[in-house]
Amino acid sequence: MPRVSIVIPVYNTSRFLEECLRSVLRQDFTDWQVILVDDGSTDGSGTICDQYAATDPRIEVLHQPNQGLSAARNNGLARAQGEFVLFLDSDDFWLRQDTLTTLLDAMDSHPKCDFIGFNWVYYFSKEKQRRWRDFGNYVPEVVSGEEALRSILRSGDTPMSACIKIIRRDFLIESKLSFIPGITSEDIPWFMRLLCHAKGCLFLHDYLYGYRQEVDGSITREYSQRRFHDLVFIIEDGLRLTDSQPSQGMREALLSFYATEYCILLSHMNVLTKEERQSMEPWMRKHQYLLRCDQSPKVRLANRAWRLTGLKGLELLLRLRNMLVRQ
Numbered sequence: 001m002p003r004v005s006i007v008i009p010v011y012n013t014s015r016f017l018e019e020c021l022r023s024v025l026r027q028d029f030t031d032w033q034v035i036l037v038d039d040g041s042t043d044g045s046g047t048i049c050d051q052y053a054a055t056d057p058r059i060e061v062l063h064q065p066n067q068g069l070s071a072a073r074n075n076g077l078a079r080a081q082g083e084f085v086l087f088l089d090s091d092d093f094w095l096r097q098d099t100l101t102t103l104l105d106a107m108d109s110h111p112k113c114d115f116i117g118f119n120w121v122y123y124f125s126k127e128k129q130r131r132w133r134d135f136g137n138y139v140p141e142v143v144s145g146e147e148a149l150r151s152i153l154r155s156g157d158t159p160m161s162a163c164i165k166i167i168r169r170d171f172l173i174e175s176k177l178s179f180i181p182g183i184t185s186e187d188i189p190w191f192m193r194l195l196c197h198a199k200g201c202l203f204l205h206d207y208l209y210g211y212r213q214e215v216d217g218s219i220t221r222e223y224s225q226r227r228f229h230d231l232v233f234i235i236e237d238g239l240r241l242t243d244s245q246p247s248q249g250m251r252e253a254l255l256s257f258y259a260t261e262y263c264i265l266l267s268h269m270n271v272l273t274k275e276e277r278q279s280m281e282p283w284m285r286k287h288q289y290l291l292r293c294d295q296s297p298k299v300r301l302a303n304r305a306w307r308l309t310g311l312k313g314l315e316l317l318l319r320l321r322n323m324l325v326r327q
Contacts, residue, residue: 002033004100005080005169008088009072010049011039016091016212017048023093029100034059035076040066070179070186085169087162091212095121099208103166110142112200115167117159120209135159136205145198146250153256153295160191164209183230189237192254196245223268235261256295262287263302267318285311
């Protein structure tokens, strides 16, 4: 049995796939299994997967009709055999040759951790990179998922990506954690459930993941009506998850997290048609109570603005902020 399984969904990333795979092949730790899930690629990515699998028995390929990222990850996870699991997107890469060694040493040193997070770099080019927030400053010791969420909320940002965590596979199986098919932003409900189940976790200071930016066709480049409605679904799903939690502290932390997602929705009401907006406004008014759940500094500011300007005034302020951030 390999020590670690690495699940890599692949869809039309032939330009970047080999760099991704080379970042795995150059690791100084070698007891790994890679599961490449070719999700119906049409650009030759599937052929690249087969070529690498033919030269290294540690690499296996699953070809499937296009089903989306969630299904690809779930199907890859079903084939994982390692003690630990990592997810790696096929247009991204690991920054360091000792990525696996660093992560496995950390898991061995902290046997009570169900997962350990690490940091990432936004990669624009060899000349331009930007480090994201060091979440090791907020969760530097082993804490419960509830304590971790409260600390992360105080940071003002949430490291939701599945790709910046190493997870015990038996924990994933016991917790029945999987990705919801058919939605964008699938990492949000997955990470919230991960925190709800985790009895122990921490975040390392190490920057190990290269998150490629400005990729043609990336779903993160523009906000769309689909992303808007998917986020409505995610918030409704999250409120049901909140109601099911036995801990009052976790319920309050989850509400504060979903308040941040509510603010994102409000800031993108302009992507809706006039008719869609009219149908969504009652839902937005019904859930504006979330703005009172302000463990996050961003929501705290939004709450103050809401009290001064009302919901429409807050919408305009949040939209203006979006415009300034893009500049």
